[in-house]
Amino acid sequence: MNDCIFCKIIDGTIPSVKIYEDENVYAFMDVAPLTKGHTLLVPKQHVKDLFEMPEEVAKNLYAVAPKIANAIKSAFNPAGMNTINNNGSFAGQTVFHYHLHFIPRYDETDGLKFKWETKQNEFTPEVLQQVASQITDSLNA
Numbered sequence: 207m208n209d210c211i212f213c214k215i216i217d218g219t220i221p222s223v224k225i226y227e228d229e230n231v232y233a234f235m236d237v238a239p240l241t242k243g244h245t246l247l248v249p250k251q252h253v254k255d256l257f258e259m260p261e262e263v264a265k266n267l268y269a270v271a272p273k274i275a276n277a278i279k280s281a282f283n284p285a286g287m288n289t290i291n292n293n294g295s296f297a298g299q300t301v302f303h304y305h306l307h308f309i310p311r312y313d314e315t316d317g318l319k320f321k322w323e324t325k326q327n328e329f330t331p332e333v334l335q336q337v338a339s340q341i342t343d344s345l346n347a
């Protein structure tokens with residue numbers, strides 16, 4: 207895509223700090239890192255998000271994910287790591303070329319905060335079954 211910043215990074219039009227590259231994927235340092243080692247893994251094929259990702263692109267991308275995660279882990283020995291992908295503006299996606307964040311975690315002050323407010327009371331086993339049925343209906347459609 208002509209105006210896609212990640213396509214331009216992949217083709218070298220825009221410089222990046224490369225971590226890894228093969229015929230299908232490209233991994234590079236996030237220019238606005240949250241922590242030391244914050245890396246992005248992208249498919250070379252322009253794919254907007256997970257919803258539009260062909261199975262073959264997913265296979266090639268996720269096949270490399272453990273290698274990237276382990277390389278960051280070996281380099282910096284973080285306390286943990288979040289791998290995050292945002293799909294859609296509402297979910298925080300700002301570049302509309304699929305990318306998987308690898309964010310090594312070091313301590314509580316590293317800038318990434320999750321606050322999960324679960325709704326177990328609302329989602330009874332019966333409700334969960336209804337929700338699951340709607341999803342499986344879509345899977346089988």
Ligand SMILES: [Zn+2]
Pocket residue numbers: 207210211212213214251252253302303
């Ligand atoms: Zn792109």
